[in-house]
Amino acid sequence: MLQEVPIGVARQPSTPFQRLLRRIYRQINSPASQNTRHTTIAKQPDESASDWDVFLEQLELEESVRVTRVERGVARLKWTNQHPS
Helix, strand or coil: CCCCCCCCCCCCCCCHHHHHHHHHHHHHCCHHHHHHCEEEEECCCCCCHHHHHHHHHHHHCCCCEEEEEEECCEEEEEECCCCCC
């Protein structure tokens, strides 16, 4: 789904879009979200509406993810486990 930068890799200054991705990545990968395979995400006031829309559009292309836009700046994500144990 989303990929984090590997540990030990030198980081360039992050863009606002990259910070958005990291924030959502952390939320999706929280134990509670992983246990239920769903979460509700919300755009933060300091995040670009354009970045938010691009992110959701990219996420909607993922076969294993269902994106439900609840209201402007809020979406519910549900996903399937692509890597069975």
